[in-house]
Amino acid sequence: MASEVLGVHIEKKNDGVLQAIKYVRGKLELLDQRHLPHVSEYIDIPTAEAAWHAIKDMVVRGAPAIAIAAALALAAELVSSPPETPDAKSTGAYIVERLQYLVSSRPTAVNLGEAAKQLSEVTRTAADQPEASAQSVIDAFVVSAEQMLVDDVAANRAIGANGAEAIVKAATKKEKLRVMTHCNTGSLATAAYGTALGVIRSLHAAGKLETAIATETRPYNQGSRLTAYELVYEKIPAILVADSAAAAFGATRGVDAIVVGADRIAANGDTANKIGTYSLAIGAKYHGVPFFVAAPVTSIDLDIHSGAEIHIEQRDPKELTHANGGRGDPIAPAGIDVWNPSFDVTPADLIAGIITEKGVIYKADGATEFDIPAFLARV
Numbered sequence: 503m504a505s506e507v508l509g510v511h512i513e514k515k516n517d518g519v520l521q522a523i524k525y526v527r528g529k530l531e532l533l534d535q536r537h538l539p540h541v542s543e544y545i546d547i548p549t550a551e552a553a554w555h556a557i558k559d560m561v562v563r564g565a566p567a568i569a570i571a572a573a574l575a576l577a578a579e580l581v582s583s584p585p586e587t588p589d590a591k592s593t594g595a596y597i598v599e600r601l602q603y604l605v606s607s608r609p610t611a612v613n614l615g616e617a618a619k620q621l622s623e624v625t626r627t628a629a630d631q632p633e634a635s636a637q638s639v640i641d642a643f644v645v646s647a648e649q650m651l652v653d654d655v656a657a658n659r660a661i662g663a664n665g666a667e668a669i670v671k672a673a674t675k676k677e678k679l680r681v682m683t684h685c686n687t688g689s690l691a692t693a694a695y696g697t698a699l700g701v702i703r704s705l706h707a708a709g710k711l712e713t714a715i716a717t718e719t720r721p722y723n724q725g726s727r728l729t730a731y732e733l734v735y736e737k738i739p740a741i742l743v744a745d746s747a748a749a750a751f752g753a754t755r756g757v758d759a760i761v762v763g764a765d766r767i768a769a770n771g772d773t774a775n776k777i778g779t780y781s782l783a784i785g786a787k788y789h790g791v792p793f794f795v796a797a798p799v800t801s802i803d804l805d806i807h808s809g810a811e812i813h814i815e816q817r818d819p820k821e822l823t824h825a826n827g828g829r830g831d832p833i834a835p836a837g838i839d840v841w842n843p844s845f846d847v848t849p850a851d852l853i854a855g856i857i858t859e860k861g862v863i864y865k866a867d868g869a870t871e872f873d874i875p876a877f878l879a880r881v
């Protein structure tokens with residue numbers, strides 16, 4: 503199936519959603535998101551090295567998509583050019599080392615580290631089996647990597663349903679809601695459907711969405727280039743605003759709820775997400791607008807208690823000083839110092855609820871932090 507959006511020829515998957523990751527066993531292709539919405543082109547990713555560069559250079563981005571792309575790239579490499587390791591143990595060690603290398607591509611999102619941890623576990627277990635061979639270890643890895651693609655879609659659909667219900671409950675009792683989002687958390691940031699944008703999709707499907715409001719998400723413009731693109735593509739009513747217009751939009755035209763994604767959620771609920779999320783949450787608090795985070799449980803990092811422990815990635819100053827994510831003409835004078843963190847941390851206190859595929863996590867009455875370990879122990 504194909505479609506024309508913004509004058510661009512785009513392929514559609516059978517279920518009608520944009521597809522960031524195309525995979526059949528032995529072959530991975532990624533939609534090159536650096537050139538959207540003008541050019542839609544898939545790039546072959548035959549090796550872990552190719553995936554490392556694709557992640558670092560933002561061919562693929564979004565916490566879940568990064569993790570899945572890395573896992574599937576290694577799977578494709580292992581199938582199409584298996585290592586010359588002689589036995590199960592050395593093959594397992596090779597895979598674990600490749601996973602560690604992939605984790606070094608982008609530091610803030612926990613999903614990649616978590617995927618690497620799980621896949622390393624699967625690999626070691628396979629290598630420890632009495633009859634294990636190099637091939638059986640590769641097979642175990644490939645099957646688990648492929649399962650991540652399937653699991654992510656299922657998780658996102660559940661997040662969409664849970665989030666739509668939570669937002670309808672929390673927002674003003676209107677027939678249809680205006681819901682703001684930041685960055686891109688849709689099909690392009692996940693295996694399909696999306697997290698925060700999946701919640702917006704679900705609200706739309708339920709007839710509960712008046713309009714989505716997408717912030718442009720400076721400096722890399724994931725909102726205007728990618729989220730606006732997905733919304734136009736899906737024919738979901740939407741308005742694009744500059745980041746700096748978000749508070750004024752809420753104050754003058756009204757926003758019923760805000761829902762954003764997450765790159766890493768600490769045990770107390772502090773959430774790292776795209777730079778600008780924190781400002782939106784502060785504005786939401788001032789205006790009494792419920793502010794939700796939507797993410798799979800793989801975005802939760804129980805090893806850290808609070809957001810203070812999250813390592814925030816700094817990006818190339820050119821993203822600010824040059825147009826088009828650093829690839830265009832200069833838009834700032836040469837020689838200016840630049841601070842360009844990719845993410846910020848929103849304190850748990852500002853978050854109304856964390857929407858996961860296992861349910862919505864709320865704070866106890868009067869609490870300023872979430873007790874995520876207790877929630878996860880219950881579900």
Ligand code: MRU
Pocket residue numbers: 563564565566611684685686687688691692696697698724762763764765775776777844
């Ligand atoms: O730098 P990016 O584009 O990878 O940042 C993406 C975000 O911050 C998303 O909100 C987050 O990864 C969740 S995607 C479902």
